Amino acid sequence: xxxxxxxxxxxxxxxxxxxxxxxxxxxxxxxxxxxxxxxxxxxxxxxxxxxxxxxxxxxxxxxxxxxxxxxxxxxxxxxxxxxxxxxxxxxxxxxxxxxxxxxxxxxxxxxxxxxxxxxxxxxxxxxxxxxxxxxxxxxxxxxxxxxxxxxxxxxxxxxxxxxxxxxxxxxxxxxxxxxxxxxxxxxxxxxxxxxxxxxxxxxxxxxxxxxxxxxxxxxxxxxxxxxxxx
Numbered sequence: 528x529x530x531x532x533x534x535x536x537x538x539x540x541x542x543x544x545x546x547x548x549x550x551x552x553x554x555x556x557x558x559x560x561x562x563x564x565x566x567x568x569x570x571x572x573x574x575x576x577x578x579x580x581x582x583x584x585x586x587x588x589x590x591x592x593x594x595x596x597x598x599x600x601x602x603x604x605x606x607x608x609x610x611x612x613x614x615x616x617x618x619x620x621x622x623x624x625x626x627x628x629x630x631x632x633x634x635x636x637x638x639x640x641x642x643x644x645x646x647x648x649x650x651x652x653x654x655x656x657x658x659x660x661x662x663x664x665x666x667x668x669x670x671x672x673x674x675x676x677x678x679x680x681x682x683x684x685x686x687x688x689x690x691x692x693x694x695x696x697x698x699x700x701x702x703x704x705x706x707x708x709x710x711x712x713x714x715x716x717x718x719x720x721x722x723x724x725x726x727x728x729x730x731x732x733x734x735x736x737x738x739x740x741x742x743x744x745x746x747x748x749x750x751x752x753x754x755x756x757x
Contacts, residue, residue, distance in 0.1 A: 543620060553616060553694045560687040561609035566680040567649070568602030571595050574673035577665060587670035588656035598677050601649045605642055605684065612638075612691075632699045639692040646688055650681040 548554055575595045576584035588594035615631060622628050657674050665671055 543617060548617060553691065554613075556687050556690045556694065557609055557613050557616065560684060560691065561606060561613070563680045563684040563687060564602045564605035564609060566602075567598055567677050567684065568606060570673040570676045570680075571598045571602070574670045575599075575677070577669050579664070579666070585664070587660065587665060587674045588653055589659045589661075590664060591656050594653055594656045598649055598653055598681070601642075601645050601681075602677075605646070605688075608638060608642065629699075632695060635695040636692060636699060639688055639695055643685060643688040643692055646681055646684040650678060650685060653678045653681060 575587055575598070577587055578584055586592050586595035588598075612635060615635075619628070619631065622631065653674070657678060660674075
């Protein structure tokens with residue numbers, strides 16, 4: 528994982544280099560997922576319905592409207608989610624609270640894993656309905672290319688969303704380097720400069736020296752007595 532600190536990002540307020548950000552594997556997977564979701568959504572919306580001699584439009588997937596609706600739903604929501612998480616990735620280093628970063632990573636893990644499953648269901652569902660579609664239901668092979676594109680890019684989306692899930696789990700397991708954050712960062716408040724521990728008032732510390740009296744000198748010479756002369 529790139530970067531150190533909290534969940535793969537550095538210190539709060541670290542400037543993001545657009546070139547470095549664009550080269551990250553997570554950014555590449557996010558852009559690919561956005562493109563694949565757009566293809567799934569646009570293919571079904573533009574050419575996923577055919578008119579069989581009546582005013583009513585029928586879904587190209589075995590005339591099953593649920594198949595087309597499901598593909599449109601997964602593609603559209605996946606498209607919007609990729610846009611949201613792309614902005615979140617870019618602004619991730621500006622999040623000062625460790626708790627908020629953890630929530631963002633957990634949200635990404637949950638959503639990416641869930642959308643991987645939904646794209647797996649989409650691939651199986653669309654492929655099954657397409658295999659049951661009769662030739663008479665698609666005059667002049669109308670909508671066939673769009674149906675194949677939706678199935679193919681649903682499969683590609685499984686790979687990219689699974690990769691995003693793995694990257695998010697790696698960020699979560701990376702955890703937090705607590706030496707980069709104070710208690711205020713943990714609570715989401717602005718950090719303050721604490722006073723030195725040896726100076727409650729914030730001023731320079733004053734040291735006092737204990738007075739040491741000079742040692743006593745001992746005179747071991749015995750006093751002499753002079754006898755007076757009369």
